[in-house]
Amino acid sequence: MVVASLSRLPSGICRMRSTLYKTSNIANITCSSARGSQSNLKHLQRFSTSTTWQTEALDRTRNIGIIAHIDAGKTTTTERMLFYSGFTRRIGDVDEGSTVTDFLPAERARGITIQSAAITFHWPPGEVDGSTSPQAGAQGEPVPRSAYPHTINLIDTPGHADFTFEVMRSLRILDGAVCILDGVAGVEAQTEKVWNQASTYKIPRIIFVNKLDRDGAAFGRTVREVSSRLGVYPAVCQIPWFLGGNGAFVGVADAIHLQGLRWKEGEDGRAVKMAGLQQLETEEPALAQELRRARIALVELLSEHDEEIVEKFFECEEDHLAVSPADIIQSLRRCVLDQSSRIIPLFAGASFRNMGVQPLLDSIVNLLPSPPEAPDPEVSIGGVKGGLRNLLSGDLIVQQSEKVSGSPKGKQQKKKSTSVPNSNDPISKLQSCALAFKVVNDAKRGVLVYVRVYSGSLDRNSLLFNTNLHLSERAPRLLKMYANDAVEVDSIPAGHIGVVVGLKQTRTGDTLVSYAGNKATPPEPLTSLQLRPIAVPPPVFFTSVEPHSLSEEKRMQESLALLLREDPSLHVNVDEESGQTLLSGMGELHLEIARDRLINDLKAKATMGRIEIGYRETALGASSPITTVFDREIAGRKGKAGCTAVAEQLDENDEAPHDQDTLLVETYDGNQIIIRAPGLQIEHSSRGEEESSPLLPPGMDLVQFRTALQNGAVAALARGPQFTFPMHNTRVTLTIDPATDLFGNETSTSALTSAARQATVAALRDVQAGAGTTMMEPVMNVIISVDEASLGSVVHDISSSRGGHIISLDEEVPLPGTDASSASQALEEEALPPIDTTRVYAPPDPFETPSIGVEIPASVTRPRTITAKVPLKEMVGYLKHLRSLTAGRGTFVMSVDRFENMSGQRQKAVIAELRGGF
Template identity: 90%
Template sequence: MWREVKVAATYGGMLHTFPWNGRGSIVALPPGDALYELQLGLRSSYTHLRGFSTTSATWQTETLDRTRNIGIIAHIDAGKTTTTERMLFYSGFTRRIGDVDEGSTVTDFLPAERARGITIQSAAITFHWPPGEVDGSTLQQTGADGAPIPRSASPHTINLIDTPGHADFTFEVMRSLRILDGAVCILDGVAGVEAQTEQVWNQASTYKIPRVIYVNKLDRDGAAFGRTVREVSSRLGVYPAVCQIPWFQGGNGPFVGVADAIHLQGLRWKEGEDGRAVKMADLQQLEAEEPSLAQELRRARIALVELLSEQDEAIVEKFFECDEDHLAVSSADIIESLRRCVLDQSSRIVPLFAGASFRNMGVQPLLDSIVNLLPSPPEAPDPEVSIGGVKGGLRRLLSGDLIVEQSEQATAPSKGKQHKKKKSALQSDSKDAISKLQSCALAFKVVNDPKRGVLVYVRVYSGSLDRNSLLFNTNLHLSERAPRLLKMYANDAVEVDSIPAGHIGVVVGLKQTRTGDTLVSYAGNKATPPEPLTSLQLRPIAVPPPVFFTSVEPHSLSEEKRMQESLALLLREDPSLHVTMDEESGQTLLSGMGELHLEIARDRLINDLKAKASMGRIEIGYRESALGASNPITKIFDKEVAGRKGKAGCMAVVEPLDEDASPEQVDQDTLLLEMYDGNRIIIRAPGLQAEHSRDEETSPFLPPGMDLVTFRAALQNGAMAALARGPQFVFPMHNTQVTLTVDPTSHLFGNETTASALSAAARQATAAALKDVQAGAGTTMMEPVMNVIISVDEASLGSVVHDISSSRGGHIISLDEEVPLPGTDASPTSQSALEEEQLPPIDPNRVYAPPDPFETPSIGVEIPVSTARPRTITAKVPLKEMVGYLKHLRSLTAGRGTFVMSVDRFENMSSQRQKAVLAELRGGF
């Protein structure tokens, strides 16, 4: 027999689910158990709570300890947006639950997102949990009876960021992660730990972000909670602290709820309802109704306490106080122990929860865990800053110590009393400079909104960013005024007067600020803060190199300017997009992180920014090279140029360039020996002695009015013009050496020899020498070869190596010897992986995981740790084969493979490959 009561607050706010109109929800409770109600923190009286209004024009000054800046990270289609919609509904932010399939979600508001049913750009939204207004009072730690009160008993402000899950939008996740204090990693209970989950997990580890795990979709056929738990330990390298286990009706029936190992109770939701009404049962009731579940719940509680005891000494003392009874340890002590482990960066324990968001099950306990376990802004790891080349924590900057250290390094060290006086003066000046620093913020995202203009999302780290304040951009070294400030609710916004420290907001009206810029405001609205604050950098974002590229062509020449302006705006929004101009083909090349990434960029370019352009195929820049040496060819140019007679001669010899061999010894007859675009040009003029006269180089053998600089430049330009077009395939020449010889007695004709005549003679001689090579040894085509570094797992290594060496004409250079590409830094993800490799591996078969009701011997019994071992392949592959390679690599590696590449060199093509490329260029495709 159960009775129904109206409640204003339940334990941890988990059942405190007031709808928009403020009326309490109906919750079923066991009858006549006053102690049970007291432990749950329930009150039988109804208290009216005001709904969270989105029309407020002021920013409420909540205390930072009641604020959570969190993000939701996961593989694509794990249920991030679905879970976010339930959070908004239960918090009273929305009146109805949005559906991804219907395109009615709050956070996926872009047309492209609703059409594809995926998240493309991260969306920020603010709500309160439990529902209610957050006041400025201090959090009450204990109740009237002295028992600890959980944090989730009082309303908290949650700034939530819903991030994309597709691998093409990894950079979108990276720039969101940098400003978060905590994260919720959502796993698909059917698919387990997927490829992109590993990527975003490594990124979060790099930024030292505390996390909790939520196993979703346990209502679907094939869901395996136990297997997923073991995969967490093997693939993510952490100890899963199982806080909830799934409740299947009768042991093998449908999923109806979760059993909570922290509170030793069962939470059951009714199928088909909105999830606000929850039936709770304690351990004794579960023993009567679901004995197998109660027995497994005991095992989960014992495993949870044992795991926490390995990392937290405080829980060991509590365990001994309870006479070594795992079930007697209070839930409040377990929550505090979990929180200490989550905030401890050296701990590998991660709390794990269960649910089915689409069926409205398990979201309220997840919200409680966010408030109870994840850190507030003051508790989060100190963000790294850089000032004048000196790196340190933000707290050291605000105390003035970092500026003192930077100033000491910038000035010469002194000794004795003078040094002490100087140091004290530096400390005084630094404290004075920091005291006038009004705010410090990081612009982590720039969005072009069709209605509001350019929106700059900022995370304020210190002070308060006020409206109309003058913001100095330390990256661009310019100042911009912030005319409007907004607090975002996905696509909706509320105008506010200031954004306090620890919060996320939007600045409207900034014309230059880009993603990743640091913004500071100084007392008195000074346009430029004093040194060294002008060099302050807050967590600068390292842009990953692009791996997918295509051409962008305007519909007409008149549309080219509009297209370039739109591309510049896209680059300001998304620094992971790159725009380059191919000098040979004249194509504008757009490169990014994948095919879908560029497809979305094209849609935004055409539909949102109204640029009239289209994307086409990439033109590969091939080259031509001589296979042998030509005979000496002499040409005399004798024509009128621009109404003036011109006459000059030149002899040219063309031969293959041996890069390994050192060039001939430079003697006094050699006027020039220079490399240009992979070719070497040598100019010789026997007997042309140079006489240095002040600023000019002159010679008595030169024509009147011509110096050696003009003489060399004319011959060089002529040779370069001839090398721009090969004799056989009309591609630019490469790896070719041209030797031009000018005999002053037979090739120079006094006043008739002009610079243009010399240039024409050199061009004709070089072109004739190239034709002579074609008639003799011939020429061959060359293609650009990329230096490629591919990261795969152990299981995919063989198939990727075979594909590179056989199907794509590449050759493997090394395995597991990663060398940073030229001009790039080692990625933080790879550094994090190296650090994690040093930790002892976790045996997944020793990790507690409840048995799956439908588990077969072939699923989840043994998970070898070696399958998750990362392997690195370094190879050289023709550029043509790398066009579209990302999609193929993902199919070979089940989505886990990634790669970066850079141009290495041009190499000669085999005759078979040359025929295939020529057939394709001539239209055989």
């Protein structure tokens, strides 16, 4: 935050901070741009072996991510952060394609973030050295953390719903997050989704309301939406400064320091003019009055959840304005780290106009946690779950030993009293533990594996054991990434994010450990040590991928394998019926980007086409017994066999015959095949096993006899008599009379197969001529998650427009794609008392009308789940339609349920479409 009085700081800090904010003129940050950029590289190439220095550097580290709905200003805000920290000399523009973090050609062409980018910089500008952090100013007041340099590892994440997995795997390794909201649109669909994902991983967050310079911006309405839609208490730390109360947006009023920050229009944002409360009372009396109300509301909110601020409040004789900024910052930090308080600090600005970014950087350093303060990473070892810090201290391994070893009670009690592992304990020799959260195939550097190191230090040339795949790989090179640029380093210490080059097998979500002595396989139980994996959401959109020729198929499969290693949210499977290779993903844009990567980057010669729906055909009645005799030479040998077949509709309630004449009853691909041979005189051995029959042709046993007939029936059922689709839900009964259908040596297995196929085909044609056949289509079991407001329109669309059947409506269920832990977390959140939005402070908006800024009823945002059965044809392309119906908030998953008969109208429409050049 902006320091209220620079005179209270030590002289060295005062000189440094004077380059950031000057009371009446310009805060010139570019004076340290070159020095800051060079210090970044020097710092990354040198990691000291001093434990004290490493501890100090870790406390001054922030691993944060920027999350938001698409087009809320994430990349624009990141560009300003890099500029003010001295990392860059110019501000990149998303529209021009000149940003640092959006470096992919597809990102610059579309103007959106597709792939999360990691970048490291320092705030305030300067090198994080080993000097002791100042603890107090000249008058004993605590010095804010933003007074001395910190290392910020920042990840800019995508905002489009199709790239939700990219956000999930980035959130998995973050210690804190900045959620950016569009001041015009408020809390949008993807904002709610990423917010729930961050809650799953218990990530501390702050909120930045952006784009307040645009027409229609409503800060107060956005604050109320934060409380109603996100279920938290917004602690309003800044309010927007509109010139004259309803003029242009020129800056923010800081409720913590009771001062106004004003930026000059059209400049790069380095000039920040400050105005104290008294000056605001003279120049902007309405703003000064609202600033007092904001300070009172902030102190009151903190007092409800933090006892220490209550004591400070009483020491100040119950004067809200007299509480020091340092005490408020410390109280905010305690509330942010304790997520049970549900207090989220909220800041204001306009990144594109270069307003409000420097105070946001100060709040990142002051309020968000360092790696040691972040929640303990969850691990599992030997079937026991717990925290990584408990494991390293020896507590978790003691529990695991009690469970596995089965040692005597006295010995168990001795282990339980030991809190620190001894020198012989395998855990004491664990050098590093890291999580691979992203894999990228770089054209120049090869495969890059992004890792977050949770303990120890990951050193170059160390042997890494993959506990998921149970194999070892050496790490020949380590990099620290600056978006698309990289600096080679010797090691990556705990709490930091880096890249390992040269790993051939590691995938997203794998746990990597190194052990003292560089052993290929660490001792038990370290081989079972795994950090909490990254949940992969199920795919909801699919398309076909076809190579240009058969010779290109192998190359295409190899490229798809690389693509799947990069992005596990993509799925590839082969449709057994059509033979198509199907690529599934999170949406149309997701698959479009995958196609660009496949063709342009991986140079695969393939095209993406439309999906072929696997229709079926079924009998509507029964045929009369049809007998055929196959009599033809096969490969120069005479073959002769007879068979009688009956084809009929399969009724699940009818039981198949199981008498002594029945040789086989088997269900295959939804059809039932029965083989009967009356009078075959089967002989059994003394052990009860089938042996032979004297009536079978010479050299043929019963297994060959049954198999030959079954293969004939299966071949005939693969093609229906009317629509040529495979048969489904059909029963075929084959009857062989040994006296009339078997002809000694002339009857071979191939002759039996041909006779069975011909008889079955003839029986199916007889069904068509009589009762007829009809088409069947695959019906999907669909689970749709929407809010209460969209429930009616989605139910109407499913039941009327798409020919679906609503099975059930359930309330308050977790979103599809979440694992069990996230589901339990969602239930815990649902159990929390609702936010009383009438007690939430929100400043009035200029030109506010009764239709804008009204409270959103809790029932409108209540989650609902629709379970339905819908034909697969109607679900192709459904994702885009669902998003339009639900304002982007709807999600769904589906799986094949069964095949159902099609109505005459739908059957005619499908046939017309198929004949129209599909």
